[in-house]
Amino acid sequence: MDSRRLLRISATALAVGGLVLSGCTSGSGAAAPSSSRSAVSGEPAAQAALARYYAQKVSWRDCGVADFQCATVRVPLDYAKPGADEVELAVSRSRATGPGKRLGSLLVNPGGPGGSAVGYVQGFAGIGYPAPVRARYDIVGVDPRGVARSAPVECLTGPEMDAYTQVDVTPDDAAERTALESSFKQFAAGCEKRSGKVLPHVSTVAAARDMDIVRAVLGDEKLTYVGASYGTFLGATYAELFPERAGRLVLDGAMDPSLSAEQLNRDQTAGFETAVNAFAADCVKKTDCPLGTESVPAALAHLKRFFREVDAKPVPTDGSRKLGESLATTGVITAMYDEAAWPQLREALTRAMGGEGSALLALADTYYEREADGSYANLMFANAAVNCLDLPPAFTGPAAVERAVPSFEKASPVFGRNLAWAALNCTYWPTPATGRPHRITAEGAPPIVVVGTTRDPATPYKWARALAEQLSSGLLLTYDGDGHTAYGRGSDCVDTAINAYLLEGIAPKDGKRCS
Template sequence: MDTRRVLRTTGTVIAAAGLFLSGCTTGGSAPGAAASGPGRAATTGADPAATPAALAPYYRQKLTWRACGVPGFECATMKAPLDYARPASQGGKDIELAVARKKATGPGKRLGSLLVNPGGPGGSAIGYLQAYAGIGYPAPVRARYDMVAVDPRGVARSAPVECLTGPAMDAYTQVDQSPDSPAEQAALVEAFKKFAQGCAQRSGTVLPHVSTVEAARDMDVLRAVLGDEKLNYVGASYGTFLGATYADLFPSRAGRLVLDGAMDPSRPAVDLNRDQTEGFETAFRSFAKDCAAQPDCPLGQGNPDEMGRRLKDFFRKLDAQPVGTGEPRTLGESLATTGVIAAMYDESAWPQLRQAITDAMNGDGAGLLALADSYYEREADGTYQNLMFANAAVNCLDLPPAFRGPQDVQAALPSFEKASPVFGPGLAWASLNCAYWPVKATGTPHRLEAKGAAPIVVVGTTRDPATPYKWAQALAGQLDSGVLLTYDGDGHTAYGRGSDCIDSTINRYLLEGAPPKDGKRC
């Protein structure tokens, strides 16, 4: 299984999410201060006149909106510097970013634009807007905000990172990611190397410039182009890191920010991976308790420890003898594990997972394969969306690798197995991918404080599998104006997932600017 640190909301499809989350880039600088290095350029003040001359053409550009296939939505293309340290006026290249919006429907006074991002990194914000946020966010919010999305650089419609063909990606997803021998370890390392080489060959120009800092700077250009004095934003999962990075870079321009399913930018990659491994174990135990109460539970009616051992035994059987799926691909341990993890993101998928495990135990792996395909964003024709390619590109640029080689994984295996007896080994080995990345990381773990920003609402779910609750606590504590809102429940993220308490609290903040009391629980 390749859990590749995908963190994303379940608003668009079941599961798209994975392991390890990714990190941060270098710390933000104060408004108006200069910064240097990859992905960094001088920040700009609230006054457009303070914008560096080399960046002014980007901030003053006009978008040409057009209908884009989904009724009620408009699309446009925005230019940004490929490298903020060398914009076009200084001989650099531009990158084109896809933008979409759905105008406020009324009634009520328009509050400006509300930018949304579903996470990933690698999730299409435009896809999320058109399939969910633009039609599914609470009506009072959609009435008063223009709902807006930009696919971040390297993602979907914005100069997408490409790495492998469909058949090559099929082979990659089936590589054993819990190797039991030196030969299997070597095969996994070779798979990671081929993946990285494919990205370098197909997307070498954009790979050094898809950091979260650069994506946050793009959002500030978009804010100005849309005519908004401040950025209003709802980011889920990895989108919380993107939003917090924006606030840290441009605290005076941060408006009403909701960071749902938060990341902790201060932790190194190996700790993030281990934390997330523990989060999936927590989610599995909740699933196991629910499953045990059902008469058709394929893992029996024991306690979560016993049920976890049964699932692990089943994975071992698949490792030795994959089962059929009704198509040329078979279901082995890696795809089966990915399918189970995919269903951990949303408790509404648990009945589907029960049936899929039951079928697989009876020799039909189609159900678990379908869950794994949803996670990897594999299309019916065998092609893949670029989620996993962009995910690796951003993560491996944002943080130094979790491990330098197989020996480091071996040393860390006991701690990962302690975090999750079921998923630990696979998730530890999956964390090795960035060791072979062709571009050196430009970011480091660091605190994001956004000193001087208006109140920022950080939302944490107590049994979130992908972004453990302690990360929300940590981010809310780091942000100078962070306010923690807690949802006591299961699943990944909280807004728009059925809690009236969460939804009404966030709606009031977005519509009236009134944040909840720090520590409020729902």
């Protein structure tokens, strides 16, 4: 794991969704930027330059994928200089199918940062969301700047990424610490070399401003939006900047924007410990559990022993790469995002412990979005670029990590050391952070539903409680269960509560609990 705060929906759980509706119809009444809290300087030239983006017309075309339409929307590269360079955002939508009156556009973001909303719409949301919603809403995905099809950040070649993902992230001596530092420095240098122009401009604030332009050019007076995982931070940031333009927002698997990078990393580490304990508790009840059937503590001790063994002697796979500790840990963590992947993890661990690591390597490749030809999607590049811009680095250097390791190991005896060292990645980032931890209240926004899962590995439940408390109109909906995010993952209680809000405007009671 090399980019902490990868608050994403994994490939095994991409069908998870959340839907948000606005009561506003589309049309020519979309708000202009003049009243925005995020407006650029009041100089007429700057205002006129920004207004041009809000007034642009979208030209839709056939995507070549089922019935989806695609387009591009232009936005300023730098909102401080909107008359200079620009970025083209990739947009895709599935049109409202009817029957019934069309109610507007429904924007979705699957998380990351770095997850492709275009891919999410075309692969899942546009065909898998509830039929009554798809009947009356255009479901729209916008790849944020720096992501996938929207001026993507690029950093390393496929072979370079292969090497990067195999670096030991639990250094045992000075040589291994130097190698880990060097890998982070090479990653950062590659990003600066290949994407230096866009790196200073891929913050979540910039992406939220982009969403307001997209909202306007789609013809919607209010933004209707679903944010999952990191997408909750993007949605909350939009509500903070544009509370008067927020429609009904559902933020599922929430982040706490008031925390520092070190706190976020430590909390997420604890979240994965909670998840692996739940996995172990389930595993020891199975006859095929590779960690034994004695007890949860014994199973977790077995897993830690396995990580030490592959650290000392990587396991061969059916390809040229071997499964060392870093990739093995990533494979296990991948399965923590969705309990439906636990049987796959049991089989992968059984094979790896028997000396064949291909199945566990495949889980790690899913996490990194590595293709069969050895190429990588830009997920990990965009993830680091956004995270390292949004917050100051978690650590100033290796000595700071060493001091923090005990607290990380307390949070997670299984993953703590690995995830503490992985949080060193932003230390060497070439672009200074522009964001800071802060509470988001979004005064003036309509009710915002914040959804938290009690044993969520990537976005711990306490983050949802914290965000709902910070938001002046926040309402907390709790799912007592496993996995990352809650809506659309099998709880009738959660789905019914959110559907009532989305389709009928009836918000769930603050504090409602589901299982």
